[in-house]
Amino acid sequence: MTTRNAAPRLTLRERLNRADVKITPYALVSPYFILFALFGVFPMAYTLYASLHEWKLGNAERTFVGLDNYEFLLTTYDRFNWSVVNTLGMFIMATVPQIVCAMMVANALNKRLRRPMMWRMLILAPIVTSVVAVGVIFARIWGAEYGMVNGALELIGIDGIDWQTGRLSSWLAISSMVDWRWMGYNSLIFLAAMQTIPRNLYEAATVDGATPRQQFWKITIPQLKPVLIFTVFVSSVGGMTLFVEPMMFGSGRLNGGADGQFQTTAMVLVDILRTHGNYGISAAAGWLLFAVIGIVAAINFLVVNRIQGNK
């Protein structure tokens, strides 16, 4: 500041100082942008390029084919469209009950409990489990022959179900994995937001004779709107890129059951790349998946906004 029009001759120290103030900030933030360019922007652009070519692993030859790869996925390769249906179905089955439960648990945790930290840690405990481990454990819980769920069903006189073969039944089993791992985490996010709601809102409502239930719907839920939008967004991205849970449910394979009844789009993408070595088509699948995520996120945003407005 003071050096701007000051003495014409600067000492070396002053010059170094100036350079330090001007240049060092860029040095400090540069690692992120270098890595982001190399492993973020470049791959994205390159995927677009690859998706317009017929291009296979170990084959230097590539030919421009326009939108043929996209057309192939959308019209010829049935598994792709079904994978979008499967992914959407599992996303809804996993997310809706999860957010409702997380909201109720957060509301309970927000009360004046003894040992609040103990409760929070108990609820959060599933997050220590890796997704692979969740898949290993839950695949057995939902097992057709010796699984715990079927065991319980047989006790009340219902024949065991082969959860893997049906579309809806496999979705249910896979959704349970997602719910179990993430419900506690989301409750804590909601709890954090609930704690920022001014208490005098509730005091005033109590004076006016509002019941706890009314206070939950009229005060808590509207105040949670921003965090609800955030959570739904994160869940949309996570849900639409579901990969490990269905793979582990299908004994670690990428086909998602005999008829692909629980094959997600991410699994199709990886399958095309790893099993068939087809760069072009898997790149196109990547962009289509990206588009689907965008659409789902936008719809969710509109829905969450709406519900809030009416209450």
Next chain:
Amino acid sequence: MSTATAPRPAAPVAEPPKPPKPPRRKRAKRPIESDGVFAPTVMTRIGLAFVAVLSIFPLYWMIVIASRVSSDASGFPPALLPGGNLGEHIQEALTNPEANLLLGLRNSLIITGTVTFSVVLLSTLAGFAFAKLRFRGSKILMATVLFSMMVPLQQLGVVPLYMVMVELEWLDTLQAVILPFLINGFGIFMMRQYVDQAIPDEIIEAARIDGATTFGIWWRIVLPALRPAMVVLGLLTFMLNWNEFLWPFMVLSEQNPTIQLAIRQISTATWAADLSMIFTGTLISIIPIAILFVVFGRQIVHGIMEGSGK
């Protein structure tokens, strides 16, 4: 059901690390007010206890089966008490040459350790710059960071990133799994928030007048003040990367796996149709994170809650 009164299973995560006597708990100090809403009812406690049991049960059951013989896992009601074979099973799992568990643990430790160290360090640097230094374009650059957090690059980028690794002949090397994860937008965002709150501008101005360089300010003022945030970011990063699956699955082979890949192998291999072996391997893969959770659970809970509140 009698779930509410059932004894809490002795899972490794069940105990809080410290007796709960936090000095700054606003709620406890306040006079009792609006009790109608915040007083827990019996239903609140039963409901929470039920959810807590559901949270713990699959983990507990994994330990039970890992410590018994496989046939105990079938039927209903399932076996509910641990048996005596756990030590033997762990030894068997670790020494089985086909299971690659030790190699998986080693690889995962190297990868996760490197990534965590780098993420924490680089995030404090960039977070400090964005919070306290004035430079041209800082707003746009920060907006880029925030925007990049929202884009699911992993799925979209997986194809070309794989092609790049093929070109570089990095397939099946650890650097292929480490390099793309050395820094992320979330870390920068979190550190920027924390620097903003924890360090007043005046301290930095004063240090400048005393002749401190930018780097010196970071080292002597910012880093010491950021220690709690660094612990939280380190824990979250470690957990996330320990559990990472998709990218290692793409580039590493079955002969050189991470612990997660090793678990997938065990659970699908025919020689390991033995369920208690599979669950033992799975248990081993969870132990490092479970230890972190028991020791630092309080910080992890705070980290998740604070990271979201803004």
